[in-house]
Amino acid sequence: MTTVILGLSRYVLAFFFALYTLHCFLGFSSGNEEERRGTAILQALFLILIHTGGFTVLYFKTGDPEVLFFCALQEVLFIGYMVLMRILYPGCSRLLINNMCLFLALGFVMLNRLSPGDHLRQFVIAVFSLIITLPLPYLTGRIKELWRYTYAFGISGIVLILLVAVLGQVTRGSRLSISIAGVSFQASEFVKILFILFLSGILSEDCFFGDSRKDRELRSINAVISGIFALAYVSIMVLSRDLGGAAIFFMIYVFMLYFALKKPWILPAAAVAGAVGVFLAYKLFPHVRNRFLAWRDPFSYIEGQGYQITQSLFAIGTGSWFGMGLNDGSPDKIPIVTRDFIFSAIAEELGCIFAVCLILVCISTFLMFINAAMAGTDPFFRLLALGISVSYAFQVFLNIGGVTKFIPLTGVTLPLVSYGGSSLLSTALMFAIIQGITAREGML
């Protein structure tokens, strides 16, 4: 019986995940409340099946009963969170809650397989993050006045990343994290949210909606001030050698400015500015050149800078469509697999069909985010939702694009799936803010 389960598991898991993914998109089109409720509950069921299935396979492979214990605890967490959210916020998006739990569930399965220590830490941080963000949707909608301390957000963000840039610890050549009371924080993950709040404030002032001369002048002034702030953020990120982070900040600014000013020329202008920035980074920083080389021709540098990406390509390629099966691959051969290369580990063991479904679920998450911006009425919250959408989508793009050799590696996490406390908590904050905006507008 055991061998039957193990033998079929990779097909069954891919099948359940395909059904889950299908329901992500069915959810957009289904009409009345009854139907949407049905879709969401069915989808949650697939989520539990995938999670249980993954942990069952790991239990048979390792024989460790602790695995089943964690499996049960995590499902209590998921179901508890789903129920609590619906009770507290009847207007929130069930599908978005499901996606959030699904990402966490996939992360748990892979982390348990890859590194039980990371798995335990991730679980504790997830419990903490879900609890701490529980009141946030309420706060998002209600304490509107707080959000108006625009410059406080803008300046405190800069101060924070500056502090980290000067005092922080150097990991893998980048100065990114700071230790407070033994817990290390990756500040830029949180500063991202401060930056989005700042931009939402400054770009939603009344002058953006009037057409008098004074409005136009004020608009230009605000655009310039926001530009100066954005430049400061991006520069500090570049100097702390976090180019992935710098790119995310840049994208957030470009798209939020484009939405606020509604000028089409902003996009091509930003593309040119981005290209110049990448070119300068290539010329100025040896580590950027190394990443480019490793991207263009990884097999020539297979024992050096191309090692990670070639291991990732081997993992994805050897796993092929249905994967090697959990615990039957060698994802641990990829350096930093739990943070940067979790997608490759999933593709290797659970298969590329599974991985494609994961990309589709990320797309559906992005669509739900940007939907909150579209359905919103308050300009501040529309901008806030857009900023979060862009930040999320671009980070997913950098991560998956990097590990599949579509673009050079930038070393960012796959939100909620990758191991990493700061990334998990900050993404949970973003999901909660979106839920707040959604619940506020009473849609989905």
Add this chain to the structure above:
Amino acid sequence: MKKDRIKEKSPNHELHIIMYLFVTVFLVITVFFSAYVYLYAPKTINSSYNMRQQNLERKVIRGTIYSSDGEILAEQAMNHDNVEVRYYPYKEMFAHAVGYSTRGKCGAEYAGNIDLLTSNAPVNERLQHEMAGERNYGDSIITTYDTALQKTAYDALGAYKGAIIVIEVKTGRILAMVSKPDFDPNTVSENWAEISADTENSPLVNRATQGLYPPGSTFKTVTLLEYIRENPGTYNDYSFNCKGSYTYGDTRINCFHSSVHGKVDLLEAYEKSCNSAFANIGTLIDPDSLNKTAGELLFNKELPFDISSGKSSFVLNSGSGEEEIVQSAIGQGNTLMSPAHMALITCAIANKGVLMKPYEIERVENYRGTVIKEFSPEEYKRLMSEEEAEILKEYMTDVVENGTGRKLKDLPFGAAGKTGSAEYGTIKGNSHSWFTGFSNPEDPDISVTIIMEGAGSGSDYAVPMARRIFEARGSR
């Protein structure tokens, strides 16, 4: 009114653009990712750096390798201790062509590695095996190797060190590939320390593709092509009076066995393989231009083989000294090339200037014989114009009719080729025996390229051996 309607955009216009932008980018990544998995991954993961092949081996029983005539060349079998081993029924005969899979992979075992480790058995059967926790049967590969031709080539080379490679010129199918000294792939793993330490014989080296030798007179074909290119209308007017040697500056070039060829034109110089005349031609042509022609004929380039091959080298340029110029023109000097490379040039000449990509895997079948994929001949590159190929073919035909390849003359289907006796080392008179050529010049069939290390002259040793192979193939 109409103008106003256009101006009045939806408040979500920008959001829609941003949404479509990101969704498009994600879909592009999805396509890129799927294309990698479907098209490029099988090749990428067949790298010796990919330790994950061991994971595949735990799930799949390595498939069988067949010859084109249906003989088993490699299969999984039980030894007398009931341990699963890789069994090679032909032992040394296919040592380099089929290769081995235990100490790294080489030969067909390397080229077809991922196919051998992939199971395309019927789905229900695969599921049954997976449910039972058993391994599936890997796919079989059917090679282009012909056991009869391989045996002829293997026997012909006898106790000599050297290599033979036989390629079908119109398709690029490799029909036979022999390299000696050889080893028994059945015991290569057990005897690894001994075999790999034998640097005197280097039995692991596939001399056909990896061995680099001075080409000797076989290189005159390249020099000839360059001379024709530089003197398109007048090359037939070339004339040289051979007195058995040629002196250029301080360098003296002797004809083989110091033969005196007398007054020769270009065709006679080539058919008699007159070193003095070709040394003279070497002084008449532009060294840079000869280097360019050599480059077009794949010198200093990776060869289009699926298995590992050496890179031939040709270094002559306008800065080279007098000795190097005349030595290079007759295939001595610093020039080195592999027999397989020589074979490719001959194939291109026989095939109107177009080189077909050489390949050794004809098709992949599942273990029950259902075809999974078939490889058809594909053009690799044009190495020279059709007219140039036609002229070189006539010259090579003449070598067999009137020159150093006369021992092939009375073959019923005819032949064309070029011999070579390449001097090596410091002792005068030691030479490798070369032949490269093809059968049936009217409608070329196969090319045969032979090198016998230290055997002597090409016409005395390599040519009769080529004859045995041409005869074994017969007329088709």
